[in-house]
Amino acid sequence: MAKKENVFSKILGRVSIRRILGNSFARAFLILGGITMLLPLGWMVTTALKDEWTIQNYPGKWKISIPQIAVKDTLLLDYILVMNDELEEWVLEDFEEKITPWQGEGVGLSSSTGHTFLERQGQQKEVLPKVGKRMLAIDYDFTQNSQRSWRRSFKTPLRIENALNISFWVYGNDCGYELSLEFIDGDRIFSTEEPLLVNFRGWRKLYAVFRPEDRYGERVLFIARDKSGPIAFKPTDDIHISPQEIKFSFTRISYPKVLWNKALNNFRMVLRSIPFSRYYANTLLIAFVVTLGQVMTSAFAAYAFARLEFPGRDKIFYGYLATMMIPGAVTMIPRFIMVKWFGWFDTLYALIIPGLSTTYGTFLLRQFFKALPKDLEDAAKIDGCSLFGIFWRIILPLSKPALITLAVISFMGSWQMFLWPLIVTKSQEYWTLQIGLAYMGGRGGEMGSQYNLIMAGALLVLIPQVIIFMAAQKFFQRGIVLSGLKE
Amino acid sequence: MAKKDVKRKKVFKYLGCYLFLLPNAAMFVTFILFPVIFSLILSFFRWKGIEISLSAFRFVGLNNFGQLISNRYFWQYFGNTCFLMLSIPVMIGIHLVVALLMNRALKEVLVYRAIWFLPSVAAGVAMLLVWAWIYQGKGGLLNNMLGLVGIQGPDWLGSVRWAKPALMTMTWWSTAGGMGMILYLAALQGVPQHYYDAAAIDGAGWWGKFRHITWPMISPTTFFMLITGVIRGFQAGFTNVYVLTGGGPAGATTTVSFYIYNNAYRDYKLGYASAIAWFLFIFVAGATIINWKYLSRKVHY
Numbered sequence: 001m002a003k004k005e006n007v008f009s010k011i012l013g014r015v016s017i018r019r020i021l022g023n024s025f026a027r028a029f030l031i032l033g034g035i036t037m038l039l040p041l042g043w044m045v046t047t048a049l050k051d052e053w054t055i056q057n058y059p060g061k062w063k064i065s066i067p068q069i070a071v072k073d074t075l076l077l078d079y080i081l082v083m084n085d086e087l088e089e090w091v092l093e094d095f096e097e098k099i100t101p102w103q104g105e106g107v108g109l110s111s112s113t114g115h116t117f118l119e120r121q122g123q124q125k126e127v128l129p130k131v132g133k134r135m136l137a138i139d140y141d142f143t144q145n146s147q148r149s150w151r152r153s154f155k156t157p158l159r160i161e162n163a164l165n166i167s168f169w170v171y172g173n174d175c176g177y178e179l180s181l182e183f184i185d186g187d188r189i190f191s192t193e194e195p196l197l198v199n200f201r202g203w204r205k206l207y208a209v210f211r212p213e214d215r216y217g218e219r220v221l222f223i224a225r226d227k228s229g230p231i232a233f234k235p236t237d238d239i240h241i242s243p244q245e246i247k248f249s250f251t252r253i254s255y256p257k258v259l260w261n262k263a264l265n266n267f268r269m270v271l272r273s274i275p276f277s278r279y280y281a282n283t284l285l286i287a288f289v290v291t292l293g294q295v296m297t298s299a300f301a302a303y304a305f306a307r308l309e310f311p312g313r314d315k316i317f318y319g320y321l322a323t324m325m326i327p328g329a330v331t332m333i334p335r336f337i338m339v340k341w342f343g344w345f346d347t348l349y350a351l352i353i354p355g356l357s358t359t360y361g362t363f364l365l366r367q368f369f370k371a372l373p374k375d376l377e378d379a380a381k382i383d384g385c386s387l388f389g390i391f392w393r394i395i396l397p398l399s400k401p402a403l404i405t406l407a408v409i410s411f412m413g414s415w416q417m418f419l420w421p422l423i424v425t426k427s428q429e430y431w432t433l434q435i436g437l438a439y440m441g442g443r444g445g446e447m448g449s450q451y452n453l454i455m456a457g458a459l460l461v462l463i464p465q466v467i468i469f470m471a472a473q474k475f476f477q478r479g480i481v482l483s484g485l486k487e
Numbered sequence: 488m489a490k491k492d493v494k495r496k497k498v499f500k501y502l503g504c505y506l507f508l509l510p511n512a513a514m515f516v517t518f519i520l521f522p523v524i525f526s527l528i529l530s531f532f533r534w535k536g537i538e539i540s541l542s543a544f545r546f547v548g549l550n551n552f553g554q555l556i557s558n559r560y561f562w563q564y565f566g567n568t569c570f571l572m573l574s575i576p577v578m579i580g581i582h583l584v585v586a587l588l589m590n591r592a593l594k595e596v597l598v599y600r601a602i603w604f605l606p607s608v609a610a611g612v613a614m615l616l617v618w619a620w621i622y623q624g625k626g627g628l629l630n631n632m633l634g635l636v637g638i639q640g641p642d643w644l645g646s647v648r649w650a651k652p653a654l655m656t657m658t659w660w661s662t663a664g665g666m667g668m669i670l671y672l673a674a675l676q677g678v679p680q681h682y683y684d685a686a687a688i689d690g691a692g693w694w695g696k697f698r699h700i701t702w703p704m705i706s707p708t709t710f711f712m713l714i715t716g717v718i719r720g721f722q723a724g725f726t727n728v729y730v731l732t733g734g735g736p737a738g739a740t741t742t743v744s745f746y747i748y749n750n751a752y753r754d755y756k757l758g759y760a761s762a763i764a765w766f767l768f769i770f771v772a773g774a775t776i777i778n779w780k781y782l783s784r785k786v787h788y
Contacts, residue, residue, distance in 0.1 A: 022693075026588040033585070034602040037664065041609065043628045044617045055626065301511035310504035316512070323519050327722045327771060329747045329764040333757055334522035334529065357514035387503045416611045418726040423752045434726075437612040441619070442730040451620045458613035469608035470601070477604075477669045 044462075047455040048266055051174070053201040055452045065174065066259070071142040075250055076127060076171035077150070078135040078203075083164045092154050092166075092246060095134045130169040130203045142177075142252040151247040165209045166246070172200035176258030177250050181208050184245040195251065197261045266456035273446075275428065276460055279436040283415060286351050286432065290414040293356030295407050299399075301357075302365035303391050307377070317366075320359045332420070339424050350424040351432070355414060361406045368402035369395060401478065408472040415465065433461050530762040551762035560738065561746065561763070567651065568742045572720035574655040579712050581663050586671030587701075603664020610661060615730045618657045619644065622731075644732050647739045654727055654740060667712055674708040675701065706786045713782065717774045721767055743767055 047055070049064045080092040129135035140148040166183060178195035192208055253261075270276070304310070305317050335354055344350040372395065380390050396403070418434045425431055431439070440446050441454035469476070530552070533545045555561055585603065589596055606614070621628040624642025633640040643653040682700045691699065724742030728734055734741035734749070741749075743763065751760030 023591055023593060026591045026593060029588055030585075030593075030599040030603070033663065034599055036660070037602050037606055040614075040617050040621055040628070040660070041605070043621060047620065297511040297514060300507045300509075304504050304507035308504040308507065310501045313504075316508070319520070320515065323515075323523060325718065325768075325772060325775065326523060327764060327767050329722060329744060330526045330761070330768055331519055331522035333751050333761050333764065334525035335518060336752070337525075337757065338517075338522070354518045357511045357518070359515065359519065362511060387507070391507070418612065418729075419748070422729075423748075434612045437616065438730050441616040442612070443619075443733045449623070451623070451626075454616050455620065458616045461611070462609055462613040465611065465613070466605070466608050470605075473601075473604065473608065477666075 044455050044459060047451055048459045049263055050452045051200055051262070051265070052450060052452060053174075055450065071252070073140060073173055073175060075138040075140060075148070075177075076129075076135050077138070077248065078129050078169040078171075079131040080152075080166065080168040080246065082166045085164045087164075093136075093152060094132055095129070095136050127171055130171075135169075135171075138250075140250060146252040147249055148251075149247055149249040151245055153245040163210050165207045167205055167207045169203050169205050170198060171203050172198045174199055174201045176253060176255075176262065178253050179206075180249045180251070182245075182247040182249070183208070184247065197253075197258070197265065198250075199258065199262050199265060266452050267460065270440075270453050270457045270460065274436060274440050274457060276433075276436065276457070278429065279431055279433045282348065282351075282430060283432045283434075286348065286355075286417075287411050287414045289352050290355040291407050291410040293352075294358045294361050294410040295403055297357040298361035298365050298406060299396065299403065300391075301362045302369050303395055305362070306366045306369035307395070308387070320362060324359055324363070328419075332423075336423055345424060346426045346430060348430055351417075351421055351430070354420075355417075358410065361410065364406055364409075365399070365402055368399055372398055401475070405475045405478055408475045411472075412469060412476070437461055526761045526764065529758050530765050532758040534756075534758040547758070551759050552766065554759065555762055555766060561743075563738055564741045564743055564746045567738075567740060568721060568724060568744075570651055571655060571658075571724055571742065572717065574658055575713070575716040575720055577655075578659055578662060578667065579709065579716065581659060582667035582671050582712070583705075583709075585664055585668045586675055587697075589668070589672055590675045600664070603668065606661040606663070607665035612726065612730055614661065615657075615727055619731050622653050644740075645736055647736050650732055650736060650740045654724075654731070657727065670708050670712065671705065674705040678704045710778075710782055710786045714775055714778050717778060718771050721771045721774070 043062075046062055046064055051065065054065055077095075079094050081089050082092055083089045136150070138148065138150055142148075163183075166181070170179065176197060176199050179198050180192045180195040182192075183190040190210065196206065305313060339345050339350045339354070342349075344353070376394050376398075377390055380394055385393070416434065417432070418438070421430075421432045421435050422438075425435065428436070428439075437457060438445070440457050441451075445454075447453050447457075531546060531548060533547045533551070589600060589603075593599070622643035624630060624640070624645065627643075629643065630640035641649055643649045678701060682704070683696055686696050686700055722744055724740075725744040725748060728740050728742055728745045729748070732740040734745050747760050747763050747767075750756045750763065
């Protein structure tokens with residue numbers, strides 16, 4: 001065997017063929033495995049950039065659809081409703097009886113048969129109205145001017161103070177124009193705060209909401225604001241006679257903006273309906289306080305266990321060790337009851353205080369402290385340094401790596417904690433990221449199977465997490481090795 | 488006078504020691520020791536009720552345990568947990584293979600390590616949601632890929648047959664290059680090179696070296712991973728089950744942890760749930776002792 005290798009070495013210089021083979025195999029395996037590791041993450045990122053249409057059409061595709069600008073196309077609108085805060089609805093326009101009387105310049109017609117053919121890139125596609133037999137079709141040509149509007153006046157018994165929202169159906173063609181809306185009531189004009197990018201495909205019901213507190217989950221698309229100031233109440237017996245008017249404006253936007261908006265669209269939708277900033281704040285607060293608490297209490301106790309001598313020390317320590325094997329489920333039930341007794345249920349206290357100490361961390365630091373040289377400590381003792389002084393000035397600075405390791409482990413632990421926050425919190429105000437995410441995208445979650453939105457939410461949570469944890473990876477890995485080998 | 492001073496000093500010294508211990512010990516007693524005892528007591532009581540008050544407390548002796556043992560569903564859930572634990576040996580095998588390959592002196596090994604470690608840092612509910620989307624019957628990544636070769640895949644998490652393997656595969660993915668692999672890598676790097684050199688002189692091949700040097704030398708790590716794996720395995724299966732399957736379909740993925748959760752925090756059967764938790768502990772302890780007894784002899788320290 002050895003001889004054979006010698007022959008090969010002679011032929012190939014100093015490189016052994018077996019080694020080359022072995023290394024190639026290792027490379028192939030690690031690269032293929034690495035691709036497998038990256039595949040789900042890639043699927044996540046691309047999904048977060050896709051639109052609903054792509055998600056709901058099977059089989060799923062990797063490709064993200066890139067919007068094209070169609071400068072000449074037809075906009076379709078159907079069934080405009082206004083709703084007041086008693087949830088009464090008025091149909092402003094259903095396009096059923098009227099065919100011609102559109103105001104405004106050059107408005108197209110809905111076809112009398114109720115069928116409209118859209119032509120894009122040489123392909124014709126028939127579009128059926130969303131409600132009833134007819135709809136409004138507006139031909140536009142953005143080469144002429146970059147805005148197209150359609151207005152319609154009407155009268156309703158509705159008082160604008162009581163309006164909740166205006167809803168309507170729009171047929172999106174993924175061409176990236178912006179839609180804004182004005183609601184004119186006498187001398188008062190409500191207009192949408194930010195225009196909505198029509199970058200979806202197919203019919204979708206859009207809402208213009210008058211009061212932000214009445215948001216409709218992810219369906220909230222834009223918020224109407226009174227241009228003339230805050231809504232003032234008029235006397236209730238005042239009969240409303242001022243002419244009301246609604247105006248839709250479609251504006252062409254630049255292609256980079258279309259792309260940018262398209263990429264951010266899912267994230268915006270998620271951020272609008274899920275209070276991620278709240279979850280982030282909670283999670284960060286809990287993680288920081290718990291980490292600090294665990295490192296402090298563990299360091300103090302570990303110092304006592306490792307370096308001090310006092311009656312009962314070892315017995316107490318074995319008591320600590322003995323509980324480490326007991327499943328968390330055992331202690332969690334009484335802890336849950338205690339939290340209720342203390343009145344901490346559904347508060348941040350329940351999430352922070354029980355987590356402030358750790359037997360595992362105490363054990364980890366004790367092992368480390370035990371291995372530190374005793375000379376410095378003795379020298380300090382001779383110089384008359386107090387116990388606390390020795391701990392603070394000598395032990396702690398010497399054990400920075402172990403302390404950082406424990407801090408990283410604690411931080412990750414409390415960041416990923418799931419069961420405990422799930423059982424001790426009820427209101428969204430105190431949720432952590434994990435709970436919020438599960439509520440949004442988990443089984444029976446708020447977003448159902450709109451995986452483009454769910455992936456966007458998951459990505460918003462995952463990106464900072466990966467950055468933090470990757471940065472701390474070195475310490476984390478060292479901690480695993482430290483604690484693993486000494487046990 | 489002097490003696491008294493020394494004595495006082497001694498008292499102060501001990502006092503100082505205990506003060507160091509105090510914050511941690513107070514927390515330990517309140518949130519670990521007391522709950523352990525409380526939970527043990529609780530497992531002999533029936534305590535049902537939404538409001539948590541002492542009046543609803545009824546002593547039932549070993550009834551909770553009896554009810555548990557005669558509960559067919561519990562054994563199904565216990566079986567599920569054990570089935571999911573079959574992934575542990577495979578996982579240890581993956582860790583070892585990956586660590587062995589990473590241990591070869593490749594120039595770009597740090598890149599591989601970072602990529603393989605990525606799933607571990609991406610852990611959490613976010614990643615579970617990604618898997619929910621991958622396993623989705625319609626439009627999920629897995630079925631898309633199977634569709635390319637003409638296979639119509641099921642709704643993986645919704646199928647009695649496939650839900651458990653799906654959960655196991657997910658676990659393998661998320662831990663393959665993670666902590667266990669790092670542990671093995673550290674162990675492999677701790678094997679002295681001269682052992683291999685000596686074996687090479689004796690004409691040992693790759694397998695011989697592995698069989699007679701590497702495997703015995705890293706056996707403490709294997710042993711450690713097996714023990715912690717089993718301890719963790721019995722308690723595992725909550726977050727992923729909660730987020731992905733809700734214990735279904737037909738209880739096919741309900742683990743003991745999930746069953747405890749349902750009893751304790753959904754149905755408020757706190758006594759019964761405590762009994763399950765202690766039952767679980769008996770298994771954890773038993774498995775650990777058996778492992779220790781039979782395997783520690785084969786471990787070379």
